[in-house]
Amino acid sequence: MEHHFAQRIRRVRPSAIRQLLQLGDDPSITSFGGGYPDPGLFPVAQLREVYDHVLREQGRTALQYTGTAGIPALRAQIAERMVRDGSTCGADDVLVLQGAQQGLDLVAKLLINPGDAIVTENPTFLGALVAFNPYEPDYAPVALDEDGMDMESLEQVLADTPRAKFIYAIPDFQNPTGVTLSTQRRHRLLELAHEHDLIVLEDTPYRELRFEGEQLPTLHSLDTEGRVIHLGSFSKTLAPGLRMGYAVAHRSILAKLELLKLAADTQSSTLNMTATARFLTEFDLDAHLEAVRPAYRAKRDAMVGAMAESFPAGVQFTRPEGGLFTWVTFPEGFDAAGFMAEQVLPKARVAYVPGETFFPTTSPATQASHYARFSYASVPHEQMVAGIRRLGDLLAAS
Amino acid sequence: MEHHFAQRIRRVRPSAIRQLLQLGDDPSITSFGGGYPDPGLFPVAQLREVYDHVLREQGRTALQYTGTAGIPALRAQIAERMVRDGSTCGADDVLVLQGAQQGLDLVAKLLINPGDAIVTENPTFLGALVAFNPYEPDYAPVALDEDGMDMESLEQVLADTPRAKFIYAIPDFQNPTGVTLSTQRRHRLLELAHEHDLIVLEDTPYRELRFEGEQLPTLHSLDTEGRVIHLGSFSKTLAPGLRMGYAVAHRSILAKLELLKLAADTQSSTLNMTATARFLTEFDLDAHLEAVRPAYRAKRDAMVGAMAESFPAGVQFTRPEGGLFTWVTFPEGFDAAGFMAEQVLPKARVAYVPGETFFPTTSPATQASHYARFSYASVPHEQMVAGIRRLGDLLAAS
Known part of the structure; x- marks a missing residue:
């Protein structure tokens, strides 16, 4: 075939x-x-309590279809966490995803024509390459050191890559290297994105697993131009088997990502969204x-x-x-x-x-x-x- | 932006x-x-029992990542239902999806270059058009009557559409018309697909909701050439909020769909798959x-x-x-x-x-x-x- x-x-x-x-x-x-x-x-025990409560008290609603962007209670909880992490964000700025992985697929679908280039850390997350590849991009890899993406290398790469469409970055405890992008470089990355008018895709699956040192500001919180698409995930903080991730982005971008999610899988699981929202209100994720x-x-x-x-x-x-x-x-x-x-x-x-x-x-x-x-x-x-x-x-x- | x-x-x-x-x-x-x-x-009550059991007895496994194709127990249960519905099918022939909607997205991603044509019933399921559109297909619509797709119209459309890639059909209680494709036409559709060497995408979300008349054979059960991709769903039989659907297809096709699912969202929810599998073994869906x-x-x-x-x-x-x-x-x-x-x-x-x-x-x-x-x-x-x-x-x- x-x-x-x-x-x-x-x-x-x-x-x-x-x-x-x-x-x-x-x-x-x-x-x-x-x-x-x-x-x-x-x-596990808390999630068991949560699922039991949700299915007992609001089973029909939690098992029914809902809107593509996700249930309002979960979007509001995520927005609140984003605000505590330094961003300006309301519930309407949040799109619930089938894990952050879905965000990688949908963002490439939104932005990439065959032959457009994606600027990545070198090396980078394999799952992102797997998500991006079907959209037939070229890659423009940027050297890393212990403070993350090297800004001179990024500057050179951007100068050499006229078809660059977005910069894909994992600023915190990067997969696979474990390195973190310094604050100074975060600012510089956004400057360069501005100069070249590029979207920035910020992937933060490990951000809340900082066990040492000071938390650094997200790219999203430093962005004043609406060019950062922020991906977050509950896979490493709650559990991956729920497939709960999210995107936060400028509404002109988020509206299109929502339509692409509608096309791709209608919505995430209402039950898992309802349970995650209840976990966040009834228990203390922090x-x-x-x-x-x-x-x-x-x-x-x-x-x-x-x-x-x-x-x-x-x-x-x-x-x-x-x-x-x-x-x-x-x-x-x-x-x-x-x-x-x-x-x-x-x-x-x-x-x-x-x-x-x-x-x-x-x-x-x-x-x-x-x-x-x-x-x-x-x-x-x-x-x-x-x-x-x-x-x-x-x-x-x- | x-x-x-x-x-x-x-x-x-x-x-x-x-x-x-x-x-x-x-x-x-x-x-x-x-x-x-x-x-x-x-x-609802049965699902509550199922989630409680799963989180009590195998919480860590049910909340962890698993393989992209889905947990073996659920794939086996689905295969068994396919066999009872007349197909030859083993667990390895099943890919669990985020609702059948995801199958529509992945099949178009697998098959459609911009300008290729999709043959559809006229009218057809809006969600399918929404899923297909980003792959920039042309559409070749086929007239319907009370016995489903008209075979003379299909013959003509296929003769006129050299870039046809696949036939999208909802044989049972079609959305939006409610009509069902007659058995004779099912055979004829497969003959025409053979003559033109086309894939057939069979979408069956309502199949198990027949409340009158005799069940007709699925296109998948009549296919001897491995050209039918069968999509099924638990959204209308159990509950849509679980987002449980599946594809059954020839292994050369299913292997690629699995890679596209890996790229799109890694896997469906382990918890929801485990719960659905347990529902199917502990309770009687029929x-x-x-x-x-x-x-x-x-x-x-x-x-x-x-x-x-x-x-x-x-x-x-x-x-x-x-x-x-x-x-x-x-x-x-x-x-x-x-x-x-x-x-x-x-x-x-x-x-x-x-x-x-x-x-x-x-x-x-x-x-x-x-x-x-x-x-x-x-x-x-x-x-x-x-x-x-x-x-x-x-x-x-x-």
Whole structure:
């Protein structure tokens, strides 16, 4: 049936990471590959109470269709959280999404003609590339350092990319590197977006998982021109299985995104929206996060501590202040994918994600083979430390 | 910000029906406009039991991410229902979707290059046009009669449409007309699809709401070539607020649809999938439907009975054997939209959906102004009869 497929489908292929995530199902492998949050931190009992209440008191309404933008109570709760995070925002500025992932799809659908360019961090979130690819964009990747996207590199990229349509940024604890964009650079990024009249897509799935240091202002809160589309998610703060995300944007943009959501899936689950809204009014998400953050900090400490102890000199890794990932840089020329397949999996029974998959373009100039992403989110402490040690021993012997 | 939008967005506009559905919120209006099922028929108590059990016994798993295709238990249950409905189908042939609406979006994304044609019933489901439009198709509409799509018209349309990519069909109790495609025509449609090497998209949201007559075979069950993509939904059998739909198709197609779903929203809600699967194993959906069908039959009887009593001769309406809608044909030249705005809403306090919106193309040859869609699903009996009578009086006086 392949001869029936549209041209865009040439860009739709299974990714290496999906096959790897399947390895995570083998219980004899300690997998640092997935991006799953720790299910032990989900507020299961509270959610059970919430669903029971909603189905008891307002079952018919919660099981019926509702408007595409989402139920008013949830939009208002999200707007309130945005205001507390420094933005000007009302309920009408919020579009509830099927996870923030849906925002990546709809924004590319809104903005990208084939051959338009998307400016991304280099490396960037694989799920974003997967969402963008069917719209047949070119990518214009911008170098990163420990303060996030490099502004000289961004300036150069924008000068060289006349068909740039938007800048895709994950300012907080970026996936895959764990780095955070400095405040000064946030301001500069918006200046450059203004100069080139670009939309900015701000993706913040990990923002509320800061376990160290000061929270920095969102791009949305710094934007005075309505050019930032802000994506948020409850996947890492409540639970991913609810598929609750949202977009906040200028109304001229949000109105079109709402029509595209109507076209794509009518609406998100009324029941899950009603339950999330009730969770936010009846329970204290911030108090819940106060309990969650130290748990992730302890996980980060365990992983980077074990790496510091057991990885040979010459192997570097980031020390993120939040989120789920650290980014490992092996010596140049090292083949992280080959080493994993031939050595790490069979001998150390450990999996990570080779970094190559997170680079939007491959070129001889990009040396992408010597990186790897490690998640510290969901492997128990002792198993994590033991896995990192086995990997360290292998690295030392190689 | 409009100057940033992609070319496809020219085809993304608010539809008349959405503004109309907002009228449905005015409690002084009796609205036959919406397509909502009757919330009084939702199995609320059973779903409450199911969610409570799932969150008590397997909360962490049900709140975590899972695979894009959906949880195995639900895929297996859906496959089993497909087999009972005459198809060859295993769990691996099922992709769980965010409502069948998502299938409409993903199938167009899979198949349509700008300028390719989609063959549709004339009129057809508005939500399908909304989903297809961003992919910039042309439409090739096929005449309908009381046995569904007219096969001579289809033959002619296919001969005249070299860029036809797929045939979109709602064989059972079509939206908006309520008509059902005869068995003989189902066979003929597949023959023609074979001759022209076309995919067939079979949309069946109302199929299990047959309250009269014999169930006819699905196109999927008659297909021997793997060219039918079958969409199903639990929105009208369980509840729309769960957003549970599915696609069943040849694996070469389903694998691509799965990748497009991954790109679009990662997965459907794990919690809602787990709860739906448990509902299907613990409760008897067919027994539930045995109670639901007579309720809709009584509603259909009340509406078409009141129409027969109070509409003037020369106004015709279909008598559907299932589903939620009847289709009214006013005398040629009648302006159903203008009449509603100027007479029906202010004087009879009644709303319907003027038929024009369901026709994929407008041309002088298409006389589309003298139709209207009426839903009998969710207005209580006496209010429905009174509303139809007030409308009949207005029609008689006009």
